[in-house]
Amino acid sequence: MKRDNILLIFIIILGFVLRLINIDKPEGLWNDEYVSWFVAATPFRDGFWTEVLMQCHMPLYYLYLKPFCACSDLILRLTSVLPSVLVIPVMYFTGCEVSKRNGLIAAALTSVLSFLIYYSQEVRFYSLLFLFSALLLLFTLKLLKESNRFNITGYLLSGTLLVLTHVLGFIYLFFNTIYLVYKKKHFSAKIILPALILGIIILFFGLNILKMAPSSQWWGNFSYTNILFLFSDFLSPILTNNINAPSVFFYNKNILFIIFITLPTIIGLTGLLLGYKKHKGITLTVLLTLFVMSLLGATGKIVFITKYSIEILPAIILLIASGFENRILLISAFILLHIGAVFTPFYTAKIMRLEGNKLLGDILNNVKTDTILYTYYEPDRFTRYYKETKPSIYISKLNRFEYVENPSQILNGIKKGERVTVVFLDSVSFIPPSGIEIAKENKVPEMFITFSQIRNSLIQTLNDNYWDFDIQKSGYWTVITGTKVK
Numbered sequence: 001m002k003r004d005n006i007l008l009i010f011i012i013i014l015g016f017v018l019r020l021i022n023i024d025k026p027e028g029l030w031n032d033e034y035v036s037w038f039v040a041a042t043p044f045r046d047g048f049w050t051e052v053l054m055q056c057h058m059p060l061y062y063l064y065l066k067p068f069c070a071c072s073d074l075i076l077r078l079t080s081v082l083p084s085v086l087v088i089p090v091m092y093f094t095g096c097e098v099s100k101r102n103g104l105i106a107a108a109l110t111s112v113l114s115f116l117i118y119y120s121q122e123v124r125f126y127s128l129l130f131l132f133s134a135l136l137l138l139f140t141l142k143l144l145k146e147s148n149r150f151n152i153t154g155y156l157l158s159g160t161l162l163v164l165t166h167v168l169g170f171i172y173l174f175f176n177t178i179y180l181v182y183k184k185k186h187f188s189a190k191i192i193l194p195a196l197i198l199g200i201i202i203l204f205f206g207l208n209i210l211k212m213a214p215s216s217q218w219w220g221n222f223s224y225t226n227i228l229f230l231f232s233d234f235l236s237p238i239l240t241n242n243i244n245a246p247s248v249f250f251y252n253k254n255i256l257f258i259i260f261i262t263l264p265t266i267i268g269l270t271g272l273l274l275g276y277k278k279h280k281g282i283t284l285t286v287l288l289t290l291f292v293m294s295l296l297g298a299t300g301k302i303v304f305i306t307k308y309s310i311e312i313l314p315a316i317i318l319l320i321a322s323g324f325e326n327r328i329l330l331i332s333a334f335i336l337l338h339i340g341a342v343f344t345p346f347y348t349a350k351i352m353r354l355e356g357n358k359l360l361g362d363i364l365n366n367v368k369t370d371t372i373l374y375t376y377y378e379p380d381r382f383t384r385y386y387k388e389t390k391p392s393i394y395i396s397k398l399n400r401f402e403y404v405e406n407p408s409q410i411l412n413g414i415k416k417g418e419r420v421t422v423v424f425l426d427s428v429s430f431i432p433p434s435g436i437e438i439a440k441e442n443k444v445p446e447m448f449i450t451f452s453q454i455r456n457s458l459i460q461t462l463n464d465n466y467w468d469f470d471i472q473k474s475g476y477w478t479v480i481t482g483t484k485v486k
Contacts, residue, residue, distance in 0.1 A: 004100055008092055008107060015088050015111030019081045019120045021342060022349045024074050027475060028358025028385055031377075033123035036061065037076060037384065041069035060164040061125030073358075076123045084120030084127040090134045091314065095321050097141035098278070105321040105331055110134075112338040113317075114237035118348035119307065125165050126307050132162040133172070134314040140176060140282075144183055155180075162311065168302065171292050172311040175285045183281060222297035225249065226304045227290070233306035234313055235268030236261045237341030239348045241306045252346075260341050267334045272316065274323030283319060286312045354475035355427060361385025363472050363479045369421040371414060375458070376425045376451055390421075400450055407454040408461035414484050420466070421481040422458055429455035 029037060039055060040062045042048045052059045068079050088110050095106030110116060119126040135158035142151040159177070162169040221244065228249055229241035238261040240246065250258060276283040289312050297304030324331040341347045364372065364386045372379070374394040382388075393410055395403045403410055414420050431439050431452035439449050459480070462469070466482030473479075 004104065007104060008089065011092075011104070011107045011111045012085065012088050016081070016085050018112060018117050018339075018342070018349075019084055021117075023077050023081070023121050025077075025121070025353060025356065026358070027353050027356025028073055028361065029076070029123055030353035030355045030357065031381075033076075033353075034357050034381060034384065036065060036123045036125070037069060038381075040065035056167070057125065058164050058167055060161065061128055064125075064128060065123070073123075077121050080122055080124070080127040081120050082127075083131040084116060087127075087131045087134050090131065090138060091317060094134060094138040094141065094314065094318060097138070097145070098318075098322055099325065102318075102321045102325050105324060106317050108331075108335055109317045109320060112335050113234070114338055114341060114348040115233055115239060115306070115313070118239055118351070119310070121349060126310055129162065129165045129169065130310050130313060132158050132165060133169070133311040136162055136173070136176065137282075137314045137318065140180060143180060147184060166308075166311070168293070168308055169311050172285070172289045175288045179281045179285050222294070222300075222304050223247065226297065227294065230290075230304075230306045230309060231269060232261050232265045234316060236264040237338055237344070237347055239306075239351065243305065256344060257346060260337065260344060260346070264334055264337045267330055267337075268320055270330065271320035271323035271327075271334075274327075275319035275321070276323075278322045279315075279319055282315050286315050286319075352475070355425065355477075356475055357382055358385045359474040360423065360477045360479070363474060363477065364388075364421070364423075367421050367470070367472075367479065367481055368419065369481050370418040371420045373410065373420060373422045373458075375423060375454055376428055395454055397447070400454070403454060404450060407457040411458075411461060416484050416486065419468075419481055419483045421479060422462065424455050424478040424480070425451075425476055426478055427476040428452075432456070 035055070039048070039051045042051045048062075049059075052062055065076070065079060068075055088107050091110040092103040092107035095103035097103075116127075116130065119130075136155065139151055139154035139158055143155055159173050162173055223245060225245040225247060226241055229245045232249075233239050233241050238257065240251075240261075250261075252258070252261075290309065293302070293304060293309060296302045302308065320331075324334075342349075361382055362385070364382070369390055372388075372390050372392045374381075374392060374396070376396060378394050378396045378398075379388060379392040393413075395407060395410060411420065428448055429451040431444070431448060433456045436449060436453060436456075439452070462480060462482050465484060465486050467485050468483045470481040471478070
């Protein structure tokens with residue numbers, strides 16, 4: 001067996017092992033993961049497509065996950081590990097379109113990048129999306145060399161799968177297709193027809209961005225630090241821009257943290273700058289995609305977070321591999337920093353999902369109560385971990401305006417001597433009574449203000465009319481149980 005093949009096998013095994021570290025999360029599926037499972041688990045004849053249409057993402061991942069819905073959390077997470085490992089040889093072959101060494105470096109980067117490892121352990125579509133984006137890049141490079149039927153079919157198929165997985169994928173696909181059309185100045189009929197079909201697909205699914213429910217994009221604001229953290233998320237072992245980027249880059253003064261967020265990012269950006277000259281068209285495609293996404297983020301159409309930009313990461317890896325093709329010491333340092341981060345407390349695979357639904361389920365399974373009041377989510381959100389036996393009521397995102405003026409009215413049916421359990425999600429109801437007006441002046445999103453008001457009112461009602469409290473906290477969940485006395 002050739003040395004390169006042995007090295008590739010080692011790289012794939014390393015990537016697989018890294019993706020298994022801390023994969024079995026004790027907190028269970030967090031809210032977005034739970035949505036993935038809930039939608040996929042809905043029977044075809046009992047509202048599956050209705051549930052899909054209620055989401056702001058495309059349907060392919062839910063179909064992919066569907067056969068595994070009866071499985072454990074661990075198996076569900078392994079469905080993301082599979083495409084995340086398969087993409088390592090795909091990136092090898094992509095790099096090999098430049099050179100064998102380039103292929104090995106691209107595979108090694110894909111194997112160890114902490115950002116990819118984090119999402120390989122989530123029950124979400126990002127690993128699958130990265131695979132399709134890598135395939136699109138592979139067939140882009142192949143088409144630039146030879147316009148045969150196999151390469152055209154591969155490009156068309158991978159582009160379609162990309163858009164069917166993520167609505168924002170059409171942005172990258174659009175610019176990538178424009179680049180390909182520009183480079184292939186002389187077209188035969190076998191290229192024109194697939195290009196037209198692909199253009200129709202891009203246009204059709206691209207329009208879905210205008211239909212994305214604003215309520216699904218309310219929680220994040222755009223700032224220049226989003227772009228800074230996009231590169232540190234991609235290139236360092238520190239994942240920051242998952243929800244809202246901090247206002248400063250060095251938000252943690254720990255020296256080890258600073259080293260691990262700075263050095264890999266600087267090395268990676270150096271590789272990008274060295275590699276762009278070899279792939280100016282692909283670099284332009286990446287920059288134009290980032291520009292449009294930044295524009296959409298700044299105008300409030302989307303939340304600009306790193307995972308929504310994962311389509312451009314295969315191209316970034318290719319650029320870095322090209323830049324470091326003859327600089328083995330630099331790429332070795334980059335890889336060792338990612339592997340070394342495994343032993344630090346802030347390694348991405350060690351990040352706890354504080355909204356994990358099992359954290360709440362474990363509390364509810366042991367609480368003694370007559371009625372459960374859920375805030376923010378409906379009761380059916382927790383069926384995977386809590387087999388509900390008690391009556392429940394709720395104030396959710398859907399009916400919140402009915403209770404804004406007088407949230408405690410929902411407790412009117414509770415009789416004297418009965419115990420009621422109230423569930424709060426701290427990450428959306430964190431503003432104290434004294435901070436509500438300030439939050440309004442600072443244009444804090446309505447959902448945070450509304451559910452903070454609801455929480456503050458309900459806690460005041462509990463203090464005035466209930467006693468014998470049992471308060472439990474776990475992650476971002478607060479559960480208060482009390483007995484009504486008046």
